[in-house]
Amino acid sequence: MRSYDEYCAVAKSLDVVGDRWTLLIVRELALRGGCRYTDLRNGLPGIASNLLADRLRELEQAGVVRREEAPPPIATTLFHLTPRGRELRPLLDELVRWGLPLMVEQKPSDAVRSHWLVGALELMLIDHRPHESPVEIEIRTGDQPVTLESADGTVRARLGPAEDPDLTLSGDPNPILGLLFGKLELVDAQAAGVSSVGDPAVLDRINGAFQSPTSA
């Protein structure tokens, strides 16, 4: 990216991560850990191959990404965030927080990947009754299941199936988020194609606050 040439911390940050796709690459590495080139391409639908290669080089030079040549048996390269790159996590979290209200609408053209939801879910959900025994919810949407586990006051989200889920939700991500964030009642979510197996009462346990975008 062409520098803004401003002696300003905001501009200096954007000189490094302000390019198109750059922060989404960081998101991929932050959410999934070490990734192969191909994994990144899969997590960034629509990116041009040469752009991904360019960005990775730029991020490497900026000290945000490290390239790890795996030893002979595994003939592949892994891309990681450096410590400096991991310091971008709070920035990503703020982008999630600000962008969440925009997810009330899901365009038909929007790609879906399960791991994109993990950060948002963990950031927004709260365990409202930490003294009761933990609950486990499995969400089946996108390309792989996501599991929510209440754990002393917070809610953990991780990729992968639940061991013994109290509730399983399947369907489009949009109504499932509406349900989790308390925007939708179960019947409305079901009308939107969500199917549930288990005890829907656990939803009250971890409902997250969800504000609509306030303009004007």
Added chain:
Amino acid sequence: MRSYDEYCAVAKSLDVVGDRWTLLIVRELALRGGCRYTDLRNGLPGIASNLLADRLRELEQAGVVRREEAPPPIATTLFHLTPRGRELRPLLDELVRWGLPLMVEQKPSDAVRSHWLVGALELMLIDHRPHESPVEIEIRTGDQPVTLESADGTVRARLGPAEDPDLTLSGDPNPILGLLFGKLELVDAQAAGVSSVGDPAVLDRINGAFQSPTSA
């Protein structure tokens, strides 16, 4: 900006504020409040006039910026952040936090505006001896003076001259920041062209932590 077409909160945010110049426009409005078109141009050196007009239109449509046609006597338009726009403040703060280590170097081509420093200073400085009487430091760099005031544990930064400064620092912003963040001793700052009037001991009072970028 062309949409990323991802059902992801990070991508949704970047769809709105990820364009080149966009977050810097928000920075201007966040730091300075209502701005005229000309004020914005001055605070965004290098932006093309048509781009500024485009971005303002887009931000207005996204509910981030409000345009206020001033009544007849003041024949001008003022641009403001909406409440939704002000919610971007934490994001700007994170950009400041991450970008601050990059300010150890100041390129000769870097433009300087005093108000850009206000956010960084307020975010990083701490009043280490809140029980003593407040101190006031005037910084003369860029286009106008900035005043720091210790106030019960925090440090306030604002544009404008101090009333009765305990210390006045003049010179290039880079060594002045080095001094304030404890990276430089007074003699080194002086060697870099900084001149001080008053009691340098007050610097210990408000020194901020400043970590270098950690790569690898």
Added chain:
DNA sequence: CAGCATCCGCTTTGATACTG
């Protein structure tokens, strides 16, 4: 197949000039 590099048409940006 993984990890790019090259080419090409299109869109966005930058610089400057001009206008109500």
Added chain:
DNA sequence: CAGTATCAAAGCGGATGCTG
């Protein structure tokens, strides 16, 4: 003051090809 108009240059998107 608050923009529009114009045009060249840079950046991006999509396809394809190359190399281990």
